[in-house]
Amino acid sequence: xxxxxxxxxxxxLITGVGGQxxxxxxxxxxxxxxxxxxPIRAAETHxxxxxxxxxxxxxxxxxxxxxxxxxxxxxxxLALEPMxxxxxxxxxxxxxxxxxxxxxxxxVTVTSGLAKYPDVQEILDVLSEKYIVKAFNADELAxxxxxxxxxxxxxxxxxxxxxxxxxxxxxxxxxxxxxxKTIEINVRAFEMGRRKVEES
Amino acid sequence: xxxxxxMLGNVAIARGLLEGGVQVATGYPGTPSSExxxxxxxxxxxxxxxxxxxxxxVAMEVAVGAAWAGVRAVVTMKHVGLNVxxxxxxxxxxxxxxxxxxxxxxxxxxxxxSQNEQDTRRYAQFALVPCFxxxxxxxxxxxxxxxxxxxxxxxxxxxxxxxxxxxxxxxDIELGEIPTEKSAPHFEKLLDRWVMLPKNARPRHTHxxxxxxxxxxxxxxxxxxxxxxxxxxxxxxxxxxxASVYAKEALQELGLExxxxxxxxxxxxxxxxxxxxETVNAVLIFEELxxxxxxxxxxxxxxxxxxxxxxxxxxxxxPREGELDISAFLEALNKAFDLDIxxxxxxxxxxxxxxxxxxxxxxxxRATFYSMRKVFGKDAVYPSDIGCYTLGIQSGTVETxxxxxxxxxxASGLYHAGEKRPxxxxxxxxxxxxxxxxxxxxxVFNKANITxxxxxxxxxxxxxxxxxxxxxxxxxxxxxxxxxxxNLCRAMGAxxxxxxxxxxxxxxxxxFKAAKDFEGTSVVIAKQPCxxxxxxxxxxxxxxxxxPEKCEGCKxxxxxxxxxxxxxxxNKCAVITALCSGCGVCAQICKFEAIREVKR
Numbered sequence: 195x196x197x198x199x200x201x202x203x204x205x206x207l208i209t210g211v212g213g214q215x216x217x218x219x220x221x222x223x224x225x226x227x228x229x230x231x232x233p234i235r236a237a238e239t240h241x242x243x244x245x246x247x248x249x250x251x252x253x254x255x256x257x258x259x260x261x262x263x264x265x266x267x268x269x270x271x272l273a274l275e276p277m278x279x280x281x282x283x284x285x286x287x288x289x290x291x292x293x294x295x296x297x298x299x300x301x302v303t304v305t306s307g308l309a310k311y312p313d314v315q316e317i318l319d320v321l322s323e324k325y326i327v328k329a330f331n332a333d334e335l336a337x338x339x340x341x342x343x344x345x346x347x348x349x350x351x352x353x354x355x356x357x358x359x360x361x362x363x364x365x366x367x368x369x370x371x372x373x374x375k376t377i378e379i380n381v382r383a384f385e386m387g388r389r390k391v392e393e394s
Numbered sequence: 395x396x397x398x399x400x401m402l403g404n405v406a407i408a409r410g411l412l413e414g415g416v417q418v419a420t421g422y423p424g425t426p427s428s429e430x431x432x433x434x435x436x437x438x439x440x441x442x443x444x445x446x447x448x449x450x451x452v453a454m455e456v457a458v459g460a461a462w463a464g465v466r467a468v469v470t471m472k473h474v475g476l477n478v479x480x481x482x483x484x485x486x487x488x489x490x491x492x493x494x495x496x497x498x499x500x501x502x503x504x505x506x507x508s509q510n511e512q513d514t515r516r517y518a519q520f521a522l523v524p525c526f527x528x529x530x531x532x533x534x535x536x537x538x539x540x541x542x543x544x545x546x547x548x549x550x551x552x553x554x555x556x557x558x559x560x561x562x563x564x565x566d567i568e569l570g571e572i573p574t575e576k577s578a579p580h581f582e583k584l585l586d587r588w589v590m591l592p593k594n595a596r597p598r599h600t601h602x603x604x605x606x607x608x609x610x611x612x613x614x615x616x617x618x619x620x621x622x623x624x625x626x627x628x629x630x631x632x633x634x635x636x637a638s639v640y641a642k643e644a645l646q647e648l649g650l651e652x653x654x655x656x657x658x659x660x661x662x663x664x665x666x667x668x669x670x671x672e673t674v675n676a677v678l679i680f681e682e683l684x685x686x687x688x689x690x691x692x693x694x695x696x697x698x699x700x701x702x703x704x705x706x707x708x709x710x711x712x713p714r715e716g717e718l719d720i721s722a723f724l725e726a727l728n729k730a731f732d733l734d735i736x737x738x739x740x741x742x743x744x745x746x747x748x749x750x751x752x753x754x755x756x757x758x759x760r761a762t763f764y765s766m767r768k769v770f771g772k773d774a775v776y777p778s779d780i781g782c783y784t785l786g787i788q789s790g791t792v793e794t795x796x797x798x799x800x801x802x803x804x805a806s807g808l809y810h811a812g813e814k815r816p817x818x819x820x821x822x823x824x825x826x827x828x829x830x831x832x833x834x835x836x837x838v839f840n841k842a843n844i845t846x847x848x849x850x851x852x853x854x855x856x857x858x859x860x861x862x863x864x865x866x867x868x869x870x871x872x873x874x875x876x877x878x879x880x881n882l883c884r885a886m887g888a889x890x891x892x893x894x895x896x897x898x899x900x901x902x903x904x905x906f907k908a909a910k911d912f913e914g915t916s917v918v919i920a921k922q923p924c925x926x927x928x929x930x931x932x933x934x935x936x937x938x939x940x941x942p943e944k945c946e947g948c949k950x951x952x953x954x955x956x957x958x959x960x961x962x963x964x965n966k967c968a969v970i971t972a973l974c975s976g977c978g979v980c981a982q983i984c985k986f987e988a989i990r991e992v993k994r
Contacts, residue, residue, distance in 0.1 A: 212751065220564075221400070228400040228566045235530075236564035240425060240507070245785070246957055247751030259646075260530070260639035261563040264720035280744055301749040302788070305952055305960050309747035320744055 202232060202358045203256035205263045209282050210274030211299045212239070212247050215346030218371060219272070220251040222350050226359045226367035227255055235261035246302070250282050255358060271325075272353045274332070274346065275299050276317050283321075292325050293352050293391060294318070295332035295345065328352065328391050335386050340379035347372065347380045351387030361388070397569045403531035403560045404429035406567045407498065410538030412437075415573045416468050417493070418460035419444045420453040422828065423857035424472030425507040426561035427500035431470055432858060435869040441576075446860050446869045449798075449828040450475035454482050454497065461495035461551070462588060463579040466542050470498040473512050474797060478829065480517070485590050486551050487521040488598035493577060494542035495551040502558050503682045504717035507856075509780065509795065511715060513683035514555045518660055522602050524609055525553040525660040526618065527635035531565040533658065537618060539570070544612070548605055557636050557682060558717070610661040618658030621666045623673055627653045629731065630674040632667070632691065634658075634681035637718050641680045644723045648735075657681075662690045671700045678730050679706035682718050705730045753785050755958035756935075756975030758922035759849050762896040763789035764954060764979070766818055766847060769906035774816040777804040779830070781822035782856040782924075783849050788955055791820065799829025806833070806842035816910055818845040823879065824854035824862040831882070838887040838915045845909040846888075846917045848879055851924040859927055883917045890916040897922055899982045925975045935976025936991045942967045944988035951980040951989065 206223070210216045217238050227234040235257050239249040252263045263285050271286045273279030273294040286292065296314055303309040321327045332352070336344040347368055354364050365381060372380040401409070408430050411419065419442060421431040435444050443460075447453035450471040457469035471479065476499045483497065499517070502508040518525035526541050528534035534556055545552045586594045613619065630653040633641040638656040645652055655670045657663065670677065671694065679688045688706035695702050705711045711726045712718070724735050753760045763786045766776070778784060778792040779801035786792045794804050805819035821830045826848050834846060854860040861867050866876035883891045890912045894905045902920060909916035940951075947966035951959050958973035959980060970980070970989070981989040 211749065224400045224564055224566075228398055232566075234400065234564070234566050237559055238562055238564065240562045245751040245754060245782070246749075248749040257643075259643045260636065260720075261559060261565065262640070262719050264643075267720075277746055277749070280742055281746055281749075283742055300960055301747050302752045302955055302957055303750065304747045305957075306955060310745065311747050312744050317744065320742065 204270070204356070204358055205268045206253040206255070206270045206272060206353065206357070207263060207268040207282060207285050208251040208253065208272045208274070209278040210249055211278060212245055212249050214274045214299075215343075216249050216251050216274060219274075219346040219350050220253050222347070222364065222367045222371055223253055223357065223359070225371065226363045229367065230359045230363050232256055232358065233258045235259070237261040248278055248281060270353060270356050272349055274349055276314050277312060279321065280317060286325065288324065290325055291328070291356060292321055293328045293349065294321070295349060296329050297331050297333040328394050330390050330394075332387065335390065336383050339383035339386050341376065344376070344380050344383035348383040348387035351384035352391045354384070354388050355391060398566045399569060400564060401531070401567050402429060403534060403556060403563045403565070405433050406531040406535040406565070407538065407556065407561070408433035409567070409569065410535035411468055412572045413535070413570045414494070414539035414542040415466050415576050417442050417465035417576055418457060418467040419470070420447050420456045420467070421470035422447055422450045422453050422475055423854050423860040424475050424500070425857050426502060426556075426558045427470050427472045427498060428857040428860065429561070430498060431869065432860070440870070444869055446862070448863060450479040451482060454479035454486075457495060458482060458486055458491070461491040461493040463493065463581045465493040465577055465579050467493060468496045468498060471500075472508065473499055473501045473514050474508060474510065475499065476514060476517055478798070483517075483551070484521050485595075487523050488595055488602055489587050489590060490549040490598070491545060491551055492549065492582065494545035496538065496541050496545060496554050497551060498554045498556070500556050500558070500561050501683065504558070506558050509797065511683060513686065514553060515660055515686045516684055518553045518555075519686065522606065523551055523553055524613060525555055527555050527658050527660065528560055529636050529638045529656065529658060531560055531563055532567055533618070534560050535567055536570070537658070540616065547612075548609055550605070550609075555635075559636055606661060610664065613659040613661065614663035614665050616659060619663045619666055620656050621670060622654045623670070624651050624653050627651045627673070628675050629653075630655065630670045630677040632657060632670070632677055632679045632687060634687045637680045637682050640718060640720045641723050644720050644727070657687055660686070662687055664690075664694055667691055667694050668698060671695055671698065671702050674702060676703035676705065676730070678711065678726060679704065680712055680718065680723055680726065681706070683714070685714070751785060752788065752955070752957055753782065754925050754975075755956050755973040756925045756977040757782070758851060758896045758920065758925075758977070759783045759786055760789060760954070760956060761899065761977065761979045762820075762847065762849055762902065762920040763791040765896065765899055765902045765906055766791050766820070769903050769910060770816050770818045774818055775808055775813060777801045777808065777817070777819040779821040779825050781825055781849075783820060783822055786820070798825050799833055802830055802833035802837050802844075802846050805844040805846070806837045806840065809842045809844050810840070816845070818847060818906075818910075820847040820849055822854075823848060823850040823852065823864045824860075826879065827863050827877075831886070834883060834888065834915070834917070835886045842915055843913060844915055845906070845912075846915065848917065848919045850879055850919050850921040852921070853924050853927050855924045855926065859924070879919050883919075888917045889914040891919070892917070893919040893921050895922060896920040897977050897979055899979065925977070929975070937970070937974040937976045938978060938981055938989050939970050939992050940968045941988045941990060944986050946986050946988070948985070950983055950985065954980055954983055956980060
């Protein structure tokens, strides 16, 4: 198990806000990895920190050691929220790929006037200076697919082209993990997310 | 053929307990340990007894009873829980066990969701019991059947200490067999073992000391410790538990020739440490939290008169606080051996808004705190406790948080010290049952003039919605008595006890006014189910909206701090988002009647 082909190794960081479904997104990838025979390690945020707070998931495909991605180690950053894309940049490789949902979630620190939310376009401009950025509004895309709640699955679709896991296995994993009656919507959201990145 | 499954560390730990033939499982919820009992409870084909106990001391004692009856038992908790259970645990080490007994105590370096960072390996040393320190979720699962056998062989309880990244890490896990044969319970009346009179305790202490070396020898031979000597290496690395995988990965990436000792059990394998020390000039010790291994290595080196440079937490090579990672190992290597490894921080020209966790939209605690503050005012003192409601710090009504159950006793202490301002403390339902009851009894008995607010959200919410004696069902969903908080408080002698609905601001504020004026210990029970459990139970309330015509932009509703209320700066008007759960409290706050239910 320790001999892993180079191209089958990928470190992915998923960032977002508690409640957005980062854990489900990472579970879809994790389950698919096991089915396709890849060793996988992942780490996630639990407990008090998930109540609307900033969350980060580490996913390491093709690794049989620890679950924590080293700083400047992630190949791809999947951000479910624009400001959260910036918060964990230390983990991304120079020249790495960022796939970002442009729909902001305003924290209570901003609504109560204690802090300011940075301009989304400015975030994208700053990120684009050093990284490859794929940005789109995944909330709207998921709505088009049938439910805003499918945003996390649309984002998994968006990152799917970078993963060393066949698309069909990922879709099977989506079907196995989302609620029964939302399978169709989620599969559609996955496909739409994937196409969005392929086309850009 | 082997079966591999993708699972959470705590699910893997639960699986390990099954593979070890667990017969009784108890625990008290605490992040990061809670999912172990949750997972075992959710199994349909259960052939073991399982419970959420009211606190860790009780959970420990129930597990001890089971182990004394000769069956395999486990008790789970988080690191601070062992402080609560320390009383039985320290003496249990003397008495020992018959059936295997594992105390799973999850540590939380970096305080991801804890009030301190204590290192449970210290407790193991203190109690003279062995400790298992897994480095990966797979190893955690594999260690548990071994730990049961070890416990039975030496007739001693063992500690199993995962850390946050083991408990909440995920991994592909290779599964083993679950045994079908289990021991039949039989309590053997060994009075010199189970009755810790001084006359019995003294020889048991001698016995406990006498098995230290045999236990260490057995552990040194176990698969959880391993030494890789590189023939040309002049320095070595010792990694303990999860820190060993960070060190190993960094060494592999750098391609450094270093001898490597991985430690997964305590007492530490002295033989292996000595073997390493004899072949190198210097060692770097990488372990999370306290310098437990480092101290042992220094003693071993000194006893053997080996002139090896030993580097770790003392000397500042490895931080003594916080969680470790690969970067921390690289920094330590840099400092220890002057390697030229590039720094890994970058600066971003953007000011980010902090995103702290907050009480959920519609959480009844926010409404309770709002009313508490309205009635008791800025000048009052607000001791609080451990749970979701600690986030009420944002409402200005959480001014102390020490440990579970302490809010009421801290309030009493403030009062007896002569504090003249009104004192209103808050505690959750589960925390009240945990250790708050003792404190209320003490407050009443010693005539503390304070107000105790019990935030009864009908569940233990923070750790993932575990039942407690107030909710009417057990861990497996079976119906049981629903203990009345109000009757309990009255039975303990509280002079004024009222139950109110925190969503009704007028009602709860009247109750707070009466409690404030009451001479003696008064109790206000703010009862309203957790919004998350309500949503899961399929209960939907009608959401609210702001009428922009009527909104004057006064921001009173925004200041309430509900995540569902935003302010539209352009139109100078409040906006309620899709997060609204329909509690209706903001509508009662608005002076201009600008907030109303969405018409169906």
